[in-house]
Amino acid sequence: MTCTGVYWVGPVYDMGGYGNVSRNYLRALEAAEIPVYIAPTMASRHKTEIGEETVKWLESLSTDEIGDRPVCIQHGVPPHFQMHRPAVKVARTIGVTLFETDRVPGDWPHLCNQLDEVWVPSKFNFETFSRSGVDPGKLRVVPYPIDVTRFYPGRPYNRIVFTPPLRNFSFLYVFGFDFRKGVDLLIYSFCREFDRTEDVSLVLKVYVHSGYKPEDVMAVIRSYVPADRLFSQIFVIVEPFGEQELIDLYSSCDAYVSVDRAGWGMPAMEMMALGKPAIGLNWGGYTEFMNGVNSVLIEPEKELVPVDAKLQTERPEYYFSHMWADIRPDRVGGAMRELFEDRSKRERISRKAAFDVHFEYSPSVIGGKIRQLLGMN
Template sequence: MKYTGVYWLGPVYDMGGYGNVSRNFLRAFESIGIPVFIHSIGPEHQEIGESTIKWIKNLSSNQIGDRVVFIRHGLAELFQVSFAVPHVVKNIGVTLFETDRLPEGWASFANLMDEVWVPSRFNYDTFSKSGVSPEKLKVVPYGIDVTKYSPGRPCKKLAFPSSVNSFVFLYVFGFDYRKGYDLLIKAFCDEFSPAEDVSLLLKVYTHSDIDPEFALSEIQSHIPPERCPSQIAIIPEPYSEEDLIALYQNCDVYISMDRAAGWGMPVMEAMALGKPVIALRWGGSTEFMNETNSFLIETEEALVPVDAKLQAARPRYYLHHQWADVKIEKVRQVMREAYVNKKRREQLAKKAAADIHQYYSPARIGTIIKKLLS
């Protein structure tokens, strides 16, 4: 390899999606034997587990040599910040975005890098159309720890709320207006009667800048009183990674209604565990989801403006952006099919696990990285 080591700057201890991605990149570097110095930024969540924290600390090395690749993982604003890292011969930014374009300034920040790694062809297109030099863009998919997320692992039984019915749709998400929980709740209530033995379980976590009580009340405002908690239950409590895996294992179908997914790590985790999944056929998740391994909700041909509440709440990132147009009838149709068609659920789940384990293991992503750095 041309380079002696990697200086990794990213949210490695974060329980959220960015932290998960950072750790999986570290596993990929570990698989190809390139030394990494780990510079942690952002929150440090103990929920990732003591063994993971110990692994990160043991993996970090000061011996990364005199031809260093400096990789920054996070929002593109991070690319303009000056850091005193010695012996850097290449600067790489790792990021993504979920709508049809980039926030203002992001293209300029990205063009400061020698390379920008994006996880999907979807983002290759949106970044290049927004002004990032195409020759800088490299598609490096996100990996997953297939040793943890495996269909054969023992299943821990979780105590669901007593009201939850035997068939469970699960959605795990961080509270945000782009997560489409309102659309999902309406589709569920319109499609399934109170007499049917089916429930929707919403595992929601809130970021540090959001009031948990506000997030909970906002979600509850979309749930008809007669459905909660008899058919729709919310789990707001923090979960460890082990309990989250058990939650996936104890559901029947994982469904994401993320209106704009930069990647879709929870979907990927459920697939790796051998669970049937539902998501939109739009965005970054189409890199690993297709009609052979997933239930896909077809979107309309023309895009529409992102939710007005999202534009108002975060204009810096979403003002004038667009995303897929989703008709509730199509959401209902796919949910019904997933509910009644056990044979297809089993076929898709088996293929999903095989695809994720074959193409998105740390070792497989490591081979992609090794080729780029050779």
């Protein structure tokens, strides 16, 4: 059945990863000229951080004119899909979600199978969801789009000034504070690979989520960093950044590095769109848009290992008995060393990265795929 519009439920005002993804999907709907009504979740939590311009765009995009056969698209985690029921009659209900381990939480298959469709961003998640019991017939791979009008090589920016200044070459990692992000592994790998006298810096931009305080987050990260490297070679930012400040930070650094077992890896994708070289794990969501010719991939061990014990203890409903990739510090350091020393490779993969992201993941490309899935072509 052809749909006439979309009733979108998601954290569109949130500054974190889910909010970013929701807004990018909405840009894809806009590019595909699909009318959309926006029903925000967590409506006011980070509304000021995304910027007045973005707030106005969301308000102008949302319309009541979504026709008599709209579909409801719920973006988030399956346990939250039933928390906001559409105020209009819908023809279909679609969930948009992901997960970063070898399987999904125990109640997710049942919740997903109650929907008409489930959109996941990668073939990796198609496999993990179906292997966990989600009906493969309901699963669709719909990659995350990116706003290529904001992320493109050579775009103007205001350089972020550090005190003392960054060294001649700088790596950046952007992440929400969580033990699953592997910042301790990254810091250890960096310090193991690079001497404190080498002309290279590591910048950590941390999103401090609810439940944590910036000073507590800083204390944890300080415990990982040798005292003589903190704010001399390794820089930590816990202050909130808006969208433009984040782009300025991306542009002020030379390369991106992540050890996150990512469900997708949007910051890496954004850096690639800007024409910057990126390092990611050859496992999980990264494999959807990163490869050996547009990035540097860290090869994990052949055997998976149990998810971090802290996560299994603190969030057993999500992570108990789950497995994920095993990452060796020497391989992380080796990938960083390779980018640091090989300028020609940095330039080569950066050009390919920007080309691939712009031509495969723009809102117009993903919007066209969504139109097809909704039967609007």
